[in-house]
Amino acid sequence: MGIIPRQADCFQHRDAADALSGTVATGGAEVLCHVLSGTGGVGKTQLAAHHARTTWETGTADLLVWVTATDRAAILSAYAEAAVAVTGTDDDRRLCTDDPERAAARFLNWAQSTDRRWLIVLDDVADPLDLSGLGGRLALWPPANPQGRTVVTTRRRDAALPGHRIDVGLFTPTEAVAYLTAKLAAQDRQDHPEDITALARDLGRLPLALAQAATYLVDLHLSCADYRTRLADRSRSLPDLVPEDSGLPDAHRATVAATWALSVEHADRLRPRGLARPMLHLIALLDPNGIPTTVLTSPPALAYLAARRTPAQGGHRPGHHIGTEDAADALRCLHRLSLADHTPGTPHQAVRVHALVQRATRESLPDAACDALARTCADALDVAWPDTERDTALARALRANAAALTSHAPSALWEPQAHTVLFRAGDSLGHAGLVTAAVTHFQDLHATARRHRGPDHAEAFRARRRLAWWRGMAGDAAGAARAYRELSVDELRLLGPDHADTLDTRHALAWWRGMAGDAAGAATGFEELLTDYLRLLGPDHLHCLVTRGNLIHWRGEAGDAAGAATAFDDLLADHLRVLGPDHPDTLNVRHGRAWWRGTAGDAAGAATGFEELLADYLRVLGPDHPTVLTARSDLAHWRAEAGDAAHAAAAYRALLADSLRVLGPDHPNTLHARRGLARCQGTAGDAAGAAVVIEELMADYLRVLGPDHAETANARADLARWRAEADRTHDGGTA
Template identity: 70%
Template sequence: MEQAVAEGGMAVLCQVLSGTGGVGKTQLAAHHARTAWQAGAVDLLVWVTATSRDAVLSAYAEAAVLVTDPDDPQCADPDDPERAAVRFLAWAQSTDRRWLIVLDDVSDPAHLNGTNGRGDLWPPARPNGRTVVTSRRRDAALPGHLIDVGLFTKDEADGYLRAKLAAQGRHDDPGQVEELARDLGHLPLALAQAVTYLLDLHLDCATYRARLADRARTLPDLVPEDSGLPDAHRATVAATWSLSIEHADRLRPTGLARPMLHLVALLDPNGIPATVLTSPPALAYLTEHRTPDGGTDPDVSPRAVGVDDAADALRCLHRLSLADHTPNTPHQAVRVHNLVQRATRESLPPAARDTAARTCADALYQAWPEVERDTALGQALRANTAALTAHAADALWQPDGHPVLFHTGNSLGYTGLVTAARAYFQDLHTAARQNLGPDHPDTLTARHYLAYWRGAAGDVAGAATAAAELLADRLRVLGPDHPDTLAARNNLAYWRGAGAAGDMAGSATAFAELLADRLRMLGPDHPDTLDTRHNLAHWRGMAGDAAGAATATAELLADQLRVLGPDHPATLAARHNLAHWRGMAGDAAGAATAQTEVLADKLRVLGPDHPDTLLGRNNLAHWRGEAGDAAGAATAFAELLVDQLRVLGTDHPDTLVTRYYLTYWRGQADGASGSVR
């Protein structure tokens, strides 16, 4: 970065060092100016703290006194800063002397623009003159060549901490030094103040990291007092961004940058989807919490914030370097430094933080697509839910468990990460029990999903036992006709038949009894009733009645097409099963043809990496083999295995099934036992 400034200084008339507060823009400009002066490359150096127009005028007036002839009747009058500034800029325009003007910390480009009868204060473009601007702004109105001053690299941050410690005879554990740099997000200002603090208090890096992780301590508690700030810092880490937030809030649309930052501060610093921050819950929050305008009548309701307003608020944060907003990366459209987030969270009273957290949860839940065709979006939404939970877990359990908590775990499972889903719901059940008690419906729901994903991950016997225990508790707490109790009966019936020695006939009987109760309670067209018919048909077939299963599935499919539509995942599942049972009833070629057709629709609706699409490829390969194309089946299973290993992993039950069938069909194609390598 220093090299870029130095090289640019010889060829570029105006350079703008832009970046968030704390990255070292001022120090970099000072180093460049000092080097140029000591090298004799400039005859006049003017340093301007450009936080306001008055500050710029004052600095120019002082410079004018130095460069103009005191006997000249047109000499600048320091008591008339506007006139003095004009004289100084005129001198800079006409002189042959080499000058360098540093405009440090330009808070608003408008302060230097010539508008409303005021003169333009930007230095002139002259071959013998150079201008360096530092600013947190990234406005297009800033002149010159923009240099984005970013964070330290990992090696730079580690090296900086080690050097500062070594200067005091300290040689801390290199691993702890590296982790401290990571904890502080490689922000130069934070690193400088943290190392000064721990040296002053004789702490090692591990102890300081423990204090940093302690949420009872705020950022101001973890840096030196104002009188002990290092490197001529003017503000602590926590105060560094306050002025930027005030400026951002005054940009159009006024009053929205601050409440938007409240939401951003609770989500994943590595990337927040645009759809979350422009969702209806987010817009409602921005409308309600818009920073008041002094000229606004308090009795007049503010105009509702729209999607464009929310996007413009993100641009305000971007312009002041409080966040990076890149709309062309929608799944990670907004990134923000973790210390900016922490400083923002710590500025919020607990009640306000909880309100913002519930808004974020609502926004995440609403942004989640019904079908996760885009795996990158699902991963981003799960990462943001994890960040939200880490920052404001208590708020998500008041008054009940927020739906996004459950949806996140199911997202893991439905995208193939069944082992992760089981672990997630184990933790969620613990949290629900602690926050709501063992008999709360949401605690029972966490147990419900834990049992399901336990079975999906391969522990069928454990899932059946857990489902039976859950059913007893739901009968006691909720009663026999509650939908959650019926759901518990559904899962218990399924896992009874799913094991290697499963009771398939018993499962079919249990689903027949459940269907009668769901028809009575929910009616024939309720999705849960249709799902029960699906399971009943499945277990009839598994119990040996393939023809009956095919007939029942065909009847179910007609109703699903009418109620749910052709592209609903349940409809696609029924078509999948219908093809399967027709094959089991003896029509292997017809099954292969039907699976080909449904696979095309699964690819279109669910995407190529969805577990149901991969399962469709499994079944198509199987029926190709059963129809006589053993070599084609083996090839298809080999291709499928590559994708399942990539998407699901080596231990997923579906991956293990594919490995088995690949061995089988290779053996059939070769006339001998095959092997998987």
């Protein structure tokens, strides 16, 4: 009964087909109903049709009923016709027309009581409510008879769906390539395998998209490379890249773009009504591989949901208050309709979505609305982005989402001014230790700022300032100093000598001048800057206090370590008076005082100072703050210098474990901890072992920071030291 869809050309056998053939669930219970669930276009109907065809052809069913179950009326009609087939009475023929619900009831009663084998396929169930017995209606779910089997295909993932659910996903990479290759070969096409693989990847391995793209490019005699070029062209929409309705392959009922429209309508009708569609708008501009929950439940996101709530749903007016629970429930609506995957257990990548669903959603929005949406998404990212990145997984996810947003709406984030998230993303790369990537990011940002605003605009200057900073952090201190010097000239010309940005640039210039090897010049620069800060801001302003600290530091680097230690005592007194004992800058001054105390020759006193400081850092900032990890490293260093190699090694070992967890293996601070641990190993007498560790570490320094970075040079010096020490030990032993 019913018409089984013909098998698609180049049908791919998939794991879901084997799961569908199973008769026993994981717990050992017999499976009478399988539910194939997945987003539109993944091939659920084809899998069900293959199973039905195989069941019939092998003679394992005496009755096969295929139902296109898009609404209740269609299901009733199919059941009524089945009643006629199994009874053949004139009464059932009359009921089929006059009272299909009674005829359907007779068929279901027969299916419940018969000893004949049957298979009922309910294809494309749009709403489980259509099959329910709610309100005294006839329940249309097939009965649980050991002689019968039911297969359901649906985009829904409601917990109320009966039976054993089989989640149908995308083709695997191998299946996608095999399908495209066979589809093209059937038309005597032999495209390059790399182009086929790339096209499968570009289309996200969605079976429906692959089929329609293959038909389109064959019809227009395009190569896979040509099609990829059109697909990447933002001026073309998805309907422009598939066949017209009359030319759809494999009896498809809708194009890729239209496939999800009905699902969105159904999702929007679920509680909280009217929120699924605007939530999908937000998701459409972010990273398909994972969006943090905090972004989609942030105040800017909630405001967008309230303003854009579908007005016809549930009687809520746009602007009605929306809370975080409403936003979370809207995500569940999208999940239930397989429009997105919502996994709250992975909060940093809680929401995943197919890239073509995103594209179809974006293309449904007017350009102006999409631009406003992009700024909302940027606001949401900015709010969710912590000032201090203690969670590297969250920071990585936020950067990925910022990159996706920038790629989808590159111009919108520059109006009315450059959005803060553009700068946050670049700084986050640097804070994660990806300093080369940070340099590249700000090079691109500066070029974009010049293009949008011109070379002398404040936003172009801001990008230059960050670019220079990360250039220095990437190891090019001289280049950073040169860039800041050039920027200082431009800011003096356009902003004047007393502008805050001009003074900030002079501050950075002095710092990188010192890092480039000119400690005396750095001290002079900070001394001159301090004079201007005192004139403009007064002695107790934070900028004055910080500048005094940097002046002391570079005087110490210029050779006056004892004077630096003493000067930090005086500076600490002013910090305590102005800022209090727990202010981060007060703690930083204590950090500098302890360091210069050790550099002046009192290693034990430095270790004691860092030990006391660490307790306060932990209390104020928490154990995973980057500043706390740095203080732990310095404490281990001065313990080693004071002769306590065993405790220093233990401290470095614990620090390395935490750095790997918090910062990741490639962060410069993690590499520094490995180097410190090797130094303790060498100091304890195992120079050969230390050399081996540093040799392994050198490969990572070269890969992460490059050959010219100061830290790479320090590691290279350590390697030479421990090799030489190992050779001396070996020669002494053999002598």
